[in-house]
Amino acid sequence: MIGEWVGYVAASLTTLSFLPQAIKTIRTRDTSGISLGMYVVFTVGVACWFLYGLALTSWPMIVSNLLTLGLSATILTLKLRHG
Template identity: 50%
Template sequence: MSVSEQDFALLVEVVGYVGATLTTVAFFPQTFKVIRTRDTQSISLAMYVLFTLGVCFWLAYGLLIRSFPVVIANVITVVLSGIIMLMKIRERRDLPPTIKDIDGI
């Protein structure tokens, strides 16, 4: 059974949309929990800084290759991860420094 180029292109788009949707939706529970509880103590700031930067690069990549699923997923994800990251930065700024904070991440 042979798959036409058109069918293959459609399959590629569907896979892209499903992957983009699942990875983007995965951020909603954490973002809503952080907004609701205002608790970011157990979240790694370094991870969110690196992750958000990586998502910005994925967004740029999506724009360069003109891939709608990549662009939309990463616009939403950068907003969600950015909210968590900014709330973490705000929490750290409001707390007095500890030895752990001074020693590293």
Template identity: 45%
Template sequence: MDTALIVGYLASLCSVCSFLPQVRKVIRTGDTEAISTKMYCLTVTGFILWTAFGLMRSEWPIIVTNAACFVLSALILVKKLRS
């Protein structure tokens, strides 16, 4: 496996895992005040488009990474909209 691929997989891992502490914090504290609704609307839209891009190119790493990020960021957006 070439170095670039390893770096790519590590980057994917960071991107997906980065949402986990924010999801946990929002669920634990219920505090979403400082979180920007506009940010998460754009973030969720971006992940939908990246997943569509991956499907069009049949690139499974892009599909899986962005579908996971979509679910997690959508969770944060729903909590924000409900608070």
């Protein structure tokens, strides 16, 4: 039980840490400082973590990676359009 709560805390913190950069990028549409290669690899990695969470039925992994995947995919799309 304690392990699951640690998972929720860790998932919340890592997802929240990504939020300020995502908000800034979405608002400004400025992707000049973002590496396309890094965001492609990051987005694919987050998608894999999401699928792994589904396989384990780990709700902290599923929810946090789904949110992060949505944000990173949005930033990646902006980079491809405005990069």
